[in-house]
Amino acid sequence: MNLPTIDDILAAHRRIKPFVHQTPVLTSEQLNKLFSCELFFKCENFQKVGAFKFRGAVNAVLSLSDIERKRGVATHSSGNHAAALALAASMNGVKPYIVMPETAPAVKKNAVTGYGADITYCKPTLQDREETTRRIIEKTGAVMVHPYDNFNVICGQGTSALELLDKRDDLEIVIAPVGGGGLLSGTSTCVKGINGKIKVIGAEPLNANDAWKSFTSGILTPSVNPSTVADGLLTSLSELTFSVIRKNVDLIFTATEESIIECMLLVWERMKIIIEPSSATVLAIIKENPDFFRKKKVGLILSGGNVDFRKLPF
């Protein structure tokens, strides 16, 4: 299997740099005191479409051949990846085909159409999503851009850690959340490629702990009907992301729903920034493992800030 290297991530960064926000790295004296360590938050909640997903999507679009560009790109997603691919494609004159379940919230449908994509609706089952996407690809020749099981997407997601280490070269630990594993794959490839001494840790909801199970057992073990407030982390690792994570990640910690919600509220209250529950997972594992992180300099990737304010978990 062809795994990404630091050179692939450096190349992705050169490619996407004119299109992405160089998001800030924020700190909070109050949270440092509370958790007895030095925290550096890389704020992908301020990224375009409100999530790191835009980095991978735009790298995938910019990596298309001329023939592929004319055919368009396709994906099935009800979340941030759909909006990210729609915007990344539209910005570059490439046609995006997005398959979404007809039950998706209006706000998500509007975001995707607002970025210039045609939505094809399907029934809310994985089978119908995949079938509908396959039909579109057959008809149009569009290139499938999977949300995480995709080499170029992983390289794009790794550029966030690159910018973080560029600002702070003294970090001892970097944490990224893990769902399908695209962000953690890119992050770990980047960090280990720059400095092998920095520990890379995945943060996963206990209620969707397939990555932890797979990592611990050495056998790819997808989740069955996971349920967590961290709705960006419901998906399971693929063969590709599992391979990268086994090679580059030091540890995976899990966090309870209570910790995730508590840490989301802490960031809102103390830092005055909006993060989604998936992002709070990186702080929640610090809360649950204080001895491991005590007095360490820790970089945390805040993955996104797309929240339905009418359905808050607190």
Add this chain to the structure above:
Amino acid sequence: MNLPTIDDILAAHRRIKPFVHQTPVLTSEQLNKLFSCELFFKCENFQKVGAFKFRGAVNAVLSLSDIERKRGVATHSSGNHAAALALAASMNGVKPYIVMPETAPAVKKNAVTGYGADITYCKPTLQDREETTRRIIEKTGAVMVHPYDNFNVICGQGTSALELLDKRDDLEIVIAPVGGGGLLSGTSTCVKGINGKIKVIGAEPLNANDAWKSFTSGILTPSVNPSTVADGLLTSLSELTFSVIRKNVDLIFTATEESIIECMLLVWERMKIIIEPSSATVLAIIKENPDFFRKKKVGLILSGGNVDFRKLPF
């Protein structure tokens, strides 16, 4: 009456600079597009204690004589000013005496005690608050630091606009919210002292429009039982702030409750930062007066980000 000048604000800035956060100036392509103007948000929601109030409080504390420092400072407040004065005093080895109504929310009481202040509780009437504060001052000799009817507080509040103009010297309009008028007094003194051509506009809830009434009629006209979601703007102008505002402010616009809530949600959704309803008033007046602001470069002071997440207005 001795009104502050730009020199007083420059002196305040030199005094408080080591103690305050130089808050960022943020922009949003989406909001620029939506409102057809260029917006520059000065983020006092990221200030210590989550509000611009800290600037005024710390300037007041640093302006005490040695004898006054030993006696301490006192105020009555249930909001951001109490927390700001408590922290400003504690940081500088000065004893803060804070009078709060016994009915104040636990979260506000905890914030103030967390910053090292003794709270004296009173009945939730203005009369009992003033009477209780008077007794403490008689007993201790503490210096009263009023939340806005105070020369040094006004000068401190003006330093936010100073940092804003330092970063953006091409602004055509600067907007600040107006409640008691401390922030608008400091802001307008600063802006007009630097460049008389820049328009300074106050943003006030229609439901608490004493400043608009006073400014328009030329007669100080306090609000009677105002009721607005912008709970930081319930107070009325004092003689001092009214005098400064008459001299330096070009216009006061009011905004409805609906506009304030809508604009608060817009900033949360599009910018991923937490602002309190009072802060949203500055954007709400742009929404209600699109022709006035079209294609202009507008600086907006986001006054604070202290929100009770269990009582959201949307």
